[in-house]
Amino acid sequence: MGDDLxxxxxxxxxxxxxxxxxxxxxxxxxxxxxAVKAMxxxxxxxxxxxxxxxxxxAKLEHNFSKYMGVKHTIGTNSCGSAMYIALNIVGVKPGDxxxxxxxxxxxxxxxxxxxxxxxxxxxxxxxxxMSAEDLDKKATETGAKVLLxxxxxxxxxxxxxxxxxxxxxxxxxxxxxxxxxxxRWNGKFLGKFGQIGCFSTQSSKxxxxxxxxxxxxxxxxYAAKAALYAGSYERLWTKHFDLDPEIMDRLQxxxxxxxxxxxxxxxxxxxxxxxxxxxxxxxxxxxxxxxHSLINDNDNIEIPMPLPQVDSFCDTMQFHLVGLxxxxxxxxxxxxxxxxxxxxxxxxxxxxxxYRQWEYVEAHKEELGETIANIEFACDxxxxxxxxxxxxxxxxxxxxxxxxxxxxx
Numbered sequence: 001m002g003d004d005l006x007x008x009x010x011x012x013x014x015x016x017x018x019x020x021x022x023x024x025x026x027x028x029x030x031x032x033x034x035a036v037k038a039m040x041x042x043x044x045x046x047x048x049x050x051x052x053x054x055x056x057x058a059k060l061e062h063n064f065s066k067y068m069g070v071k072h073t074i075g076t077n078s079c080g081s082a083m084y085i086a087l088n089i090v091g092v093k094p095g096d097x098x099x100x101x102x103x104x105x106x107x108x109x110x111x112x113x114x115x116x117x118x119x120x121x122x123x124x125x126x127x128x129x130m131s132a133e134d135l136d137k138k139a140t141e142t143g144a145k146v147l148l149x150x151x152x153x154x155x156x157x158x159x160x161x162x163x164x165x166x167x168x169x170x171x172x173x174x175x176x177x178x179x180x181x182x183x184r185w186n187g188k189f190l191g192k193f194g195q196i197g198c199f200s201t202q203s204s205k206x207x208x209x210x211x212x213x214x215x216x217x218x219x220x221x222y223a224a225k226a227a228l229y230a231g232s233y234e235r236l237w238t239k240h241f242d243l244d245p246e247i248m249d250r251l252q253x254x255x256x257x258x259x260x261x262x263x264x265x266x267x268x269x270x271x272x273x274x275x276x277x278x279x280x281x282x283x284x285x286x287x288x289x290x291x292h293s294l295i296n297d298n299d300n301i302e303i304p305m306p307l308p309q310v311d312s313f314c315d316t317m318q319f320h321l322v323g324l325x326x327x328x329x330x331x332x333x334x335x336x337x338x339x340x341x342x343x344x345x346x347x348x349x350x351x352x353x354x355y356r357q358w359e360y361v362e363a364h365k366e367e368l369g370e371t372i373a374n375i376e377f378a379c380d381x382x383x384x385x386x387x388x389x390x391x392x393x394x395x396x397x398x399x400x401x402x403x404x405x406x407x408x409x
Contacts, residue, residue: 008405009338017340017398019391022382024203027269028276034268044264046075047236055239057267060274061214062241067274068189068216070197072223072242075262076213076230079178079200083111083148085215085229085260086196089222090146090172092117097144099171101130102371104150106352108176109361112148120144121355121363123370127304128152128318128378131370132161139169147171151180151190152353153318153380156310159185159193166194174198181206182281184311191216201270204382206277206313209269212262220244221251228255230262280385281313287383287392288314294396300324300403315384321345321377328406329377335402341395343382347375 007013027035038044038056046057053059061073076082092098094116100108103124112119120142123134130149138144147166149157166173173194177183180190181199191197196219199205201212215226224247227237237248296303302320306312321329329345336343346353354375358364381395 005404006401008335008401010335010405015338015340016394019387019394021341021384021387021391021395023384023386025208025280025385027209028272030272031269034271035265038264038268046261046263046267047232047239048264049239052239052241056264056271057262058240060262060267060271063271063274064214065216065242067277068191068197070192070216071218071220072216072226074215074223074226074230074240075267076215076260077262077266078211078260079176079198079202079213080107080111080114081230081258081260082198082213082215082226083108083174083176084114085226085258086174086198087111087115087117087146087148088229089196089225090174092146096146097142099135099138099142099144099147099149101150101152102355102368103128103346103353103375104152104176105178106358107178108148108150109355109358109363113360119361119363121366121368121371123368124152124374125157125370126320126374127155127306128374129155129157130162132158132165134370135162136165136168139165139171145169145171146174147194148174148176149194150176150178151183153316154179154183154313155318156180156183156185156190156306156312158307159309163193178202178205179316180313182277182313186309187311192218195219196222201266206280206315207270207273209266212266212270221247224248224251225255228252229258229260231257231259232261233257280315283385283387284314284383285312287387287389288312288317290389290392291317291383291396294393295319295399298400298403300407301399315382317381317383318346319379319381320374321379324377324406331406332402333379335405336398339398339402341381341398344380345376346378346380347372351375353380 049055065073102121123131175197178200197216199214
C-alpha cells in the first residue's frame with residue numbers, strides 16, 4: 001500500500017463510517033400516532049370499525065388506488081400473500097407451470113411452491129432484469145400460461161418486448177413490485193402492465209411497516225376474490241371502498257378465506273407514507289447518481305445502466321466486480337463489512353437470491369449460464385434515504401480504498 005492510502009481497519013486503522021447505510025426508514029409521526037390510537041382503543045382488526053369510512057385499512061387501500069391510478073387495492077399481511085392470492089385468482093392448479101425470474105428473492109419461488117405449482121426459471125440479463133428473449137423461449141417450450149415477474153432490486157426489463165411475449169403467448173401477467181415503488185416505464189407505473197400487481201411493505205421497501213402487502217388490479221372480479229381470499233366473510237366486504245356489491249354477493253360463499261388480511265396498525269403506519277414516496281425517491285436518485293459518478297470509472301467496477309425508458313426508485317445500487325478472483329471478491333465483501341459498509345454478493349455464500357440455493361424446487365438444478373454469470377460477482381448495496389451526500393462520498397471512498405488495498409496485495 002502507498003503512503004497516500006488510509007490505513008484500513010484490517011491493518012489497525014479506524015473506520016471513517018459513522019452511519020448505518022442499511023438502517024430502515026422510521027415511521028412518520030402521523031403514522032405512529034394513528035397506530036397508537038388504534039392500539040389504545042383496541043381497534044386493530046380491519047373489520048372492527050363500524051364503517052369503511054372509519055377503517056384505516058380501507059382508507060389506505062382507497063388512497064393507494066388513487067395514487068396508482070387503479071380501480072382496486074386490497075391490503076394483505078405480506079407481498080407473498082398477495083402473490084399467493086393472485087395465483088389462486090387466476091386459476092393456478094397443482095402441477096401448473098409458472099414462468100418466473102431465475103434471479104429474484106426466494107419468496108417468489110416459495111409462493112409458487114405454496115400453490116404446488118412448478119417454477120419455470122427465466123434467465124436474467126446483465127442489468128439483472130428478466131430476458132424477454134428467454135421468456136419467449138421458455139413460454140414456447142413449456143406451454144406455461146402464467147408469468148409472475150419480479151422487478152428484483154428495481155431492475156426493469158424491456159417492457160415493450162415483455163408485453164409482446166405476453167400478447168404472443170396469451171399469458172396471464174402478475175407483477176411482483178416489491179422493489180418497484182415509484183418506478184415507471186415510459187411514464188407508466190410498474191404494477192399496471194399486468195392483470196395484477198403486488199407490493200411489499202416489509203421494512204426495507206419503499207413503504208415500510210415491518211410486514212405487509214398490497215394487491216392492485218383494475219379487474220372487478222379479481223378484486224372481489226382478493227378481498228375474500230384475504231379473509232373477508234359474511235358481509236364484511238361492505239367495509240371496503242370500490243368493490244362491486246353484485247359480484248361480492250355472488251362470490252361471498254364460493255371463495256375460501258386464507259386469513260391474509262392487513263390489520264389496522266399496519267395500515268396506520270403506512271397511511272402517511274404514500275405521499276412520502278416521491279420525496280424519498282428524490283433523495284435516492286440524487287444519492288445513486290452521486291455514487292455512480294464517484295465509482296463508475298474504477299477498473300474493478302461495472303454498473304449496468306437501466307434502459308432510457310426506465311424511471312427508477314434507486315434505493316439500492318448493484319455493480320459487478322470485474323477482474324477479481326472469487327477469493328478476492330469475497331475479501332472485498334469482508335473488508336467492506338469491517339469498514340462499516342456491509343453488502344453482499346448475490347451469487348455467493350448461499351444467498352437466498354441465488355436460484356441454485358432453492359433446493360425445494362427442481363429448477364435449482366438447472367444450468368442457467370446467463371443468470372449465473374450475472375450474479376456471480378454482483379454486489380448489492382443498500383442506500384436508505386437517511387443517507388446524505390457526505391455519507392455517499394464516504395461510501396465511495398471506502399469502496400475505492402478497499403479495492404486498491406486488494407489489488408496491492
